[in-house]
Amino acid sequence: MTKLKILITGPFSSGKTTFVNALSDIVTVQTEERVWGEDAKIKQATTVGLDFGKIQISSDVQIYLFGTPGQDRFEFIWEDMIVGSHGLIVLLDRSDWRSVMQTKKFIDFYTSRTVVPMVVVANKSDLEDTLPLEFIQAYLDTDPSIGFVEASGKDKSSARRVLEDMIIRILE
């Protein structure tokens, strides 16, 4: 059995768990805990370990999806989770300027540690009052080798388009 490992990462509340759920063939493994403090105003629970999902491509090929925790204090886990990855999807919440600013840190973190194909996803594009894509791109100013797409992770077909883009990059 051949396994492809794709890492789903990005800032707190950028939609990583929802994204893994939308793509996975199996009931995903989640490690959510209640959120305390300021972050609790944004959502009730957050990933503290990892999310895990799986897609069966053929009888002998599987894609493993690993979602990282988003908060800075889990940086040590991000480092560990890169190992063996074939591709990296960085999600940001384009309805939240904080998420866009924090994404820079994620891109810098991973680009200095791995050369696997990477796609930045302006997620939650279905929401109202989102930041324009061209301004987000201008601010992040990523290397041309890094893809940039918009999506709504809670829409399965939208999440699948991102996965398709990722696989094409892995095949190139």
Add this chain to the structure above:
Amino acid sequence: MIFTGYLDDFDLIDFIRFITTMKKSGVLVITGKKSAKIVLSFGKITGVVVPFEVRNHYKSYIADLKDGYFSLEESHSLNEDEVVVVSQDVSEFLLELTRFRREPSDPKLYEPNMLFELKPISDIGRLTFNVEEWRIIAALSESRTLKELSERLEIGIARLQWMIYSLEQSGLIKRKRPQAQRERMTQNAITEALKRFIGILKGS
């Protein structure tokens, strides 16, 4: 969208770069032990308001704001007499602010193996650089890592880090992704399976 936060969480210079990139207009109000206002018009910085006694060196004052609350207010009335007019473009303004910083806000951002290059559309001619900045820019005629720059220019990594920070915040240089040779998908069975999967995704 509401743009408010604390300088403990977001670096002021980076936030200014963010809202100017977003072409925002309004007044960025910073309140804390020290306070200031920065006037923005469609992504350009047109003025600042600082205490009277620091008007002549407002850039070092603003660069030194590291705690407090900030808020971008679209309708904020100002007393015209207290506004110091800024006629520089954003890149130059940010470059000067960063020169007053002793170190980047997050030194971990700059690892010795990080690769930098000049931005292809940098309009270098319009800005004023000091000698060391010019040396860095000249050395980046081809992409180099921080370590390579340090060795070539004989500038210590620590000093180089915040000079790189200045040049990066002003939008003149950027980080480049290493183009290491990737292991290609040589196993035909996997490639074929993935191609079939893409076909399924496209059809769904």
